[in-house]
Amino acid sequence: xxxxxxxxxxxxxxxxxxxxxxxxxxxxxxxxxxxxxxxxxxxxxxxxxxxxxxxxxxxxxxxxxxxxxxxxxxxxxxxxxxxxxxxxxxxxxxxxxxxxxxxxxxxxxxxxxxxxxxxxxxxxxxxxxxxxxxxxxxxxxxxxxxxxxxxxxxxxxxxxxxxxxxxxxxxxxxxxxxxxxxxxxxxxxxxxxxxxxxxxxxxxxxxxxxxxxxxxxxxxxxxxxxxxxxxxxxxxxxxxxxxxxxxxxxxxxxxxxxxxxxxxxxxxxxxxxxxxxxxxxxxxxxxxxxxxxxxxxxxxxxxxxxxxxxxxxxxxxxxxxxxxxxxxxxxxxxxxxxxxxxxxxxxxxxxxxxxxxxxxxxxxxxxxxxxxxxxxxxxxxxxxxxxxxxxxxxxxxxxxxxxxxxxxxxxxxxxxxxxxxxxxxxxxxxxxxxxxxxxxxxxxxxxxxxxxxxxxxxxxxxxxxxxxxxxxxxxxxxxxxxxxxxxxxxxxxx
Ligand SMILES: Cc1cc2nc3c(=O)[nH]c(=O)nc-3n(C[C@H](O)[C@H](O)[C@H](O)COP(=O)(O)OP(=O)(O)OC[C@H]3O[C@@H](n4cnc5c(N)ncnc54)[C@H](O)[C@@H]3O)c2cc1C
Ligand SMILES: *[C@@H]1O[C@H](CO)[C@@H](O)[C@H](O)[C@H]1NC(C)=O
Ligand SMILES: *[C@@H]1O[C@H](CO)[C@@H](O)[C@H](O)[C@H]1NC(C)=O
Ligand SMILES: *[C@@H]1O[C@H](CO)[C@@H](O)[C@H](O)[C@H]1NC(C)=O
Ligand SMILES: *[C@@H]1O[C@H](CO)[C@@H](O)[C@H](O)[C@H]1NC(C)=O
Ligand SMILES: *[C@@H]1O[C@H](CO)[C@@H](O)[C@H](O)[C@H]1NC(C)=O
Ligand SMILES: *[C@@H]1O[C@H](CO)[C@@H](O)[C@H](O)[C@H]1NC(C)=O
Ligand SMILES: *[C@@H]1O[C@H](CO)[C@@H](O)[C@H](O)[C@H]1NC(C)=O
Ligand SMILES: *[C@@H]1O[C@H](CO)[C@@H](O)[C@H](O)[C@H]1NC(C)=O
Ligand SMILES: *[C@@H]1O[C@H](CO)[C@@H](O)[C@H](O)[C@H]1NC(C)=O
Numbered sequence: 001x002x003x004x005x006x007x008x009x010x011x012x013x014x015x016x017x018x019x020x021x022x023x024x025x026x027x028x029x030x031x032x033x034x035x036x037x038x039x040x041x042x043x044x045x046x047x048x049x050x051x052x053x054x055x056x057x058x059x060x061x062x063x064x065x066x067x068x069x070x071x072x073x074x075x076x077x078x079x080x081x082x083x084x085x086x087x088x089x090x091x092x093x094x095x096x097x098x099x100x101x102x103x104x105x106x107x108x109x110x111x112x113x114x115x116x117x118x119x120x121x122x123x124x125x126x127x128x129x130x131x132x133x134x135x136x137x138x139x140x141x142x143x144x145x146x147x148x149x150x151x152x153x154x155x156x157x158x159x160x161x162x163x164x165x166x167x168x169x170x171x172x173x174x175x176x177x178x179x180x181x182x183x184x185x186x187x188x189x190x191x192x193x194x195x196x197x198x199x200x201x202x203x204x205x206x207x208x209x210x211x212x213x214x215x216x217x218x219x220x221x222x223x224x225x226x227x228x229x230x231x232x233x234x235x236x237x238x239x240x241x242x243x244x245x246x247x248x249x250x251x252x253x254x255x256x257x258x259x260x261x262x263x264x265x266x267x268x269x270x271x272x273x274x275x276x277x278x279x280x281x282x283x284x285x286x287x288x289x290x291x292x293x294x295x296x297x298x299x300x301x302x303x304x305x306x307x308x309x310x311x312x313x314x315x316x317x318x319x320x321x322x323x324x325x326x327x328x329x330x331x332x333x334x335x336x337x338x339x340x341x342x343x344x345x346x347x348x349x350x351x352x353x354x355x356x357x358x359x360x361x362x363x364x365x366x367x368x369x370x371x372x373x374x375x376x377x378x379x380x381x382x383x384x385x386x387x388x389x390x391x392x393x394x395x396x397x398x399x400x401x402x403x404x405x406x407x408x409x410x411x412x413x414x415x416x417x418x419x420x421x422x423x424x425x426x427x428x429x430x431x432x433x434x435x436x437x438x439x440x441x442x443x444x445x446x447x448x449x450x451x452x453x454x455x456x457x458x459x460x461x462x463x464x465x466x467x468x469x470x471x472x473x474x475x476x477x478x479x480x481x482x483x484x485x486x487x488x489x490x491x492x493x494x
Pocket of ligand 5: 235237
């Protein structure tokens, strides 16, 4: 029977024998979960399933059809080129377009009295923001506090140089800059963003705003699953993904070293390894009930200490564009108006709406971006109210300069309000810094007898590139590699 064993050994090397085949359950079909599954399938693992709570895959990558085009409710741009996992996958397929000469977008700043800033002033302010942000990395190195002090001091100095600016206007522009700066971190304000987080974040060379032309970021899922460009090469990931399967408990206490996973619809799954990918927001809300036994103290401290930010979008579609295609509409609040809105809880969220942005390859669309607290508030409003107030705001600021038509359609996000996300993406806050917690602690697997049994992936587990799609993909690959290494080094004769 030597030939049988030899054959089995051969099969094992390729695929594992049936008995040895490890069973892997991935919780969450977002970018990280899909990336992990695709890498595992490519390396011969066959017993891999994904349990996904929503009725769709993609998670915070959510490309949807809206008024005759694809739009992204979540991740939209590929940030940076060299080193970016998404860029590496998609660029050779000619799916991407870098912002550049052809589609360079400037600011068109209006204030809440409906007055337009001279275009050259808008341009200068945009350049100043870019310049100072560029200097921040070096200036903030070794800083233990927030980014607010540096930015406030630096902008104050630079804005004093504008001869027409008085103290009030400087204050107003500073607020505008704060809104534009925190949008990348999804925090509520810049006193909350830690300087170490700002400097630790890895920027990649190349354009920071690469778009997907007439497609959306969702195409990355097809590329990962090899459904695109050649559907015949598709990995069996969709076939092994169970939608509407919300995991309520991961029990890693069993004596047979298996993990028992339970969903809210009463299904139970056993696995040799589980990769947990739900967002930091979900972990914050559910870590006490999601795991049996409770997570170790260091993990809990990390989940509590890292911060989950909020951000929201409202897409507005028009019959025809009434704005100039190469100018984002940016809001500058008059100080008295700001105070009035701040005093009114029902209007306050509008102060977090920083602009109506043009959308590449969608000439009839604008996308409003809402930061932090305002995003959470807007998502809880009835749809009509949110849309009407956003449109009223658009008119208040830009109605004097443009003949604004009524939108023909609206679409808004729902990230913080949804219990499967509870926020937009993670960020390193001053509180994280104070607690001394880091993403790599969240990434560390729970070991049973020295083997990784409960593993963690997802954007928030990335210590260099959190808050991004490519960063999430890298964490999925990281955990797949952990298993590939574990099983490759195992002696097949055992
Ligand atoms: C508004 C917005 C704009 C963004 N813009 C960009 C951008 O331009 N560029 C960029 O690179 N990144 C952007 N991001 C960030 C990027 O989208 C995310 O970092 C990334 O998609 C996260 O992937 P993930 O796999 O870590 O998490 P997720 O996508 O959240 O995947 C986790 C999955 O787990 C599921 N899940 C949750 N709980 C359970 C449960 N109990 N049981 C089973 N399944 C569960 C969720 O439904 C989800 O599908 C943006 C995000 C948002 C919200
Ligand atoms: C930005 O920096 C460049 C190069 O240092 C400089 O030439 C330019 O004047 C700066 N712009 C503003 C608005 O500060
Ligand atoms: C500051 O300048 C703005 C705009 O030029 C003007 O409307 C406002 O009255 C000035 N405020 C003060 C206090 O001088
Ligand atoms: C900044 O945001 C955090 C989180 O919401 C909040 O606790 C803090 O009070 C805010 N700080 C300021 C100065 O608004
Ligand atoms: C998914 O399952 C169907 C039905 O068994 C099968 O025809 C198809 O080839 C599978 N797709 C992939 C990508 O494995
Ligand atoms: C873990 O298993 C042990 C032994 O079976 C049992 O005594 C203990 O109560 C379990 N712990 C939890 C949290 O379920
Ligand atoms: C906002 O409220 C503060 C404190 O209650 C008050 O002093 C201020 O006058 C109000 N401002 C506006 C514009 O209503
Ligand atoms: C708005 O429309 C009116 C009437 O058609 C026209 O006179 C005016 O020039 C338009 N304004 C702008 C800014 O296009
Ligand atoms: C947002 O998500 C919550 C929770 O899933 C849901 O109840 C609500 O209807 C959603 N709202 C919108 C506008 O989609
Ligand atoms: C930074 O904060 C940490 C933790 O609070 C503290 O131990 C350290 O001394 C601080 N360093 C500086 C330079 O303030």
